[in-house]
Amino acid sequence: MKSILQTYLEQEIWILIRDKWYFATVIGVWDDLLWFKHRTYNKETEEDTLWEMIVKISEIIAVDKVKSVVSRKPDVFMSRLQETDKSAGNFHQEPEN
Numbered sequence: 163m164k165s166i167l168q169t170y171l172e173q174e175i176w177i178l179i180r181d182k183w184y185f186a187t188v189i190g191v192w193d194d195l196l197w198f199k200h201r202t203y204n205k206e207t208e209e210d211t212l213w214e215m216i217v218k219i220s221e222i223i224a225v226d227k228v229k230s231v232v233s234r235k236p237d238v239f240m241s242r243l244q245e246t247d248k249s250a251g252n253f254h255q256e257p258e259n
Contacts, residue, residue: 163219167191170227178224179217194219 170188177184177198186198197213 163222163225164191166196166225167196167219167222173227176228177222177224178226179221180223185217189214190220196222223239 167188168191170195172187174187177196183242184198184200188196188198190197195216196219197214197216199212199215200211201210203210223251227230
């Protein structure tokens with residue numbers, strides 16, 4: 163995992179740590195530690211906060227370089243897929259002659 167993380171230095175990736183996804187910019191990788199920064203959005207104040215975190219590499223469950231995901235929450239993701247499926251099903255084709 164350490165060598166994989168080192169390939170993403172100064173890049174944005176999704177990182178699953180324990181049970182939470184972070185859209186993070188990797189700052190550094192040393193020994194058994196990962197240093198990264200990420201933003202959180204506060205709905206009440208409507209502000210973003212930039213955080214820097216250092217975690218043990220052993221706590222990282224997954225890494226995903228795909229950036230264009232609607233939501234990492236399974237219920238939101240599935241409802242979006244269902245919406246897409248419904249709109250695709252409403253497409254009407256004219257019969258060919």
